[in-house]
Amino acid sequence: MFRTFVSGLILLLPLIITLAVVAWLGQFIIDYVGPSSIVGHALTTIGFSFSASQIVAYVIGLIVFLAVVYLLGLAVESRLRSHLSQFLDSTMRRIPVIGNLYDLIQRFVALMDKNDVEGLKSMSPVWCFFGGLDGAATLALLPTPEPIMVGDKAYHAVLVPSAPLPVGGCLIYVPAEWVQQADVGVDKLVSIYVSMGVTSPLKIPPLPGPGPRKGNLTAT
Template sequence: MKRIRRYLVAGILVWVPLGVTFLLLRFAVNVMDKTLAVLPRQYQPDELLGFHIPGLGVILTIIVLFLTGALAANFVGRHVVGGWESLMRRIPIVRSIYGGAKNFAEIVFSDGNDSFKNVLLIEYPRKGIYCLAFQTSSELGEVQEKTGEDVVCCFVPTTPNPTSGFVIMVPRKEVRVLDMTVDEALKMVISLGVVVPQWRREQTAELPFKDGA
C-alpha cells in the first residue's frame, strides 16, 4: 500500500507542474492572440491563411513592444510619451491608476535602481524569528534623518501569494544579505518553504547605499 501511495505521489509531482505550466502558457498565448483583432479583418492571419495558428499574437505583441520601446528611446518619442503622460496625469481618476502602474513597472523592470535586487534576512515580527524580505530602497533621506539610523526599506512578502505583504524599514546593522537570487526566494515563498535553494558558499555582497540619501 505504501508503494502504491509513493507511486501516486510521484506521478502527481510530475504531472501537476506540467499541467499548471501548460495552462498558464496557453492562457498567455490566448490573451496575446487577441491582439490580432486590432488588425483589419482582411489582414488577419486567419483570413489570409484560411486556418488558425496559435501564437501569432505573441509575435505581434513582441513587435509592438519593440517598436514602442524604440520610439520612446529617441528624442521625438520621448516628447510624444511625455505629452501622453502629461495628459493622463490630468484626468482625476485615471492619473492615480496610471501613475501607480507606471511607478510599479519602473521599479520592477528598470535596471537603474536597486529595487528587488537583493534578498534579505530580517528578524520579523520579533527578535529571534527570521523571515525573507526584498530590498526596495535605501534612499530614505527623511527617515534616515528623523531616526538617526542607516535604514533600509524592505518588502516582506506573504505566502503563498508574494504580491501582497508589508513594507518595513529596518536598520542596516540588523539586515543580512542572502546569496539566493530573487527568483529562488520567490519559489521558496510560493512553495511555503518546501522548495529551498541550494546554498553556494559565496561572499555576501554589501547593500548598496548612497551617502546623503
C-alpha cells in the same frame, strides 16, 4: 500493496506536479491573453481587418503584436535604446498616478534585466523580521534605503514578492529595526520565489548583529 502503490506514486509525483504547474501556467496565460481576455479582444480587433473569423483574427493580431515586439527588440539592441527608453519614461511619468505606478513597475522589471546595472542597484534584498529579530522572517526588496517617519518612528517600505510569480507581491511598511541586509543577490532572491522555496540555501550566513536604525541601510 499500499507500500508498492506509494512507491509508484512517489516516482510519478515530480511528473504530476510538473504537469500541474504547466497546466496552471497555461490557464493563467489564457485568462490574461487568450481570445476572451481584454488583451485578446484588442488583438482580435487588429486581426478583423484581415479576416472575419474570430480565431483567425486573433492569430493574425497575435502575429502582428509579436512582429512589433520583435522590431522593438531590434531597436533596443541598437543605439536607439537610450532614446526609446527616455521617450517612453518621460511620457509615462508625466501622467498623474499612472506615472508613479509605471515608475515602480519599471524599476521592478529592471531587476530581471542583467544588463541594467542601475536597475539592479536601485533595490537591495533584505530580511524582514515581523515581530522582531526572533519573529517570522521573509526575503523582500528595499526600493530605497531612506526610511520614512510615521510619527516619531522610522519605517522602511519593502516589496515582498509573490511566489511563484515574483513580478507581483505587496508593499509593506516595516519598522526600521526589523529590516536587515540579506546576504543574497537579487537573482538568488527571484530564484527562491520562482521555485517556491525549493532553491533556498540550506545554510544562511549569520545575521550582522542588531537590526539597523534610521539611515543605516545602504543600497547594494
